[in-house]
């Protein structure tokens with residue numbers, strides 16, 4: 001299935017935060033990291049400092065040699081974290097499928113949010129604008145059918161860039177780029193590949209898979225697909241919970257089926273509400289019963305469809321209750337949960353959902 005992935009990368013993040021907060025530093029070479037008279041490296045450099053050849057991860061002493069009049073500042077991690085969480089809030093308003101890579105960089109999966117690429121582009125533009133409105137900081141954004149392409153795209157037009165890679169042009173997009181643009185290709189691999197005659201991604205694209213295996217061995221496996229713009233790695237959000245559940249403990253143990261059914265209906269409504277808030281749908285529904293002696297039993301059912309509907313959750317919950325509560329023993333606690341959430345690709349595309357409504361014509 002077609003995916004819409006975006007990669008958002010803040011521009012010279014630490015240095016940009018410092019320049020924003022201290023207007024006297026704007027337009028000047030600013031370097032954040034270890035002081036130049038000590039051992040240690042640069043964490044970030046403003047674009048003005050980069051003109052002198054200063055790069056992050058460079059020893060501070062080297063940076064000082066390249067630009068002695070640069071302003072060297074210590075890392076103010078707490079401040080950057082605050083700004084980072086403001087940015088993350090903007091991401092999460094748009095989708096729960098957010099994979100932060102660092103304080104200033106994240107992948108977002110908009111597949112279930114966008115009907116088509118144009119809509120995904122629109123959402124991505126809005127995220128970029130919202131970040132600027134909220135933080136007065138610029139970022140660069142790549143929009144693409146996968147993470148690999150989105151990351152390259154966000155990097156190519158820095159700073160304040162916005163680049164879309166369309167599925168049909170992905171091979172042409174990659175063709176002229178040097179092989180070190182491929183993730184996983186560091187200096188050592190680059191040297192090895194150059195030794196084998198591969199300089200640009202075009203050189204890789206022009207080889208059949210067998211030929212590539214013959215020439216570069218085990219590296220061929222992943223490089224072949226990446227060189228053709230293929231990457232199916234998912235956006236892994238660590239925020240997404242494994243299940244959504246609610247439970248109710250009775251003040252007095254209950255044996256009345258109607259009372260249990262009533263509580264179950266309320267729990268279903270609450271679970272459905274939370275699912276909708278988090279933009280999640282699940283297909284496994286679990287009922288939990290705890291008896292007066294604290295013995296706890298659960299029973300679950302996995303349906304074919306993903307749901308966030310209270311009625312569906314409730315009716316499956318009722319059936320499970322009837323099956324599980326054969327003993328009619330006194331119940332202390334009843335719980336209802338939904339799990340086995342849809343990944344963005346599994347979720348029904350918006351277009352299909354809309355087609356469920358009758359056409360006005």
Ligand SMILES: [Mg+2]
Nearest residue numbers: 009010012104
């Ligand atoms: Mg960055």
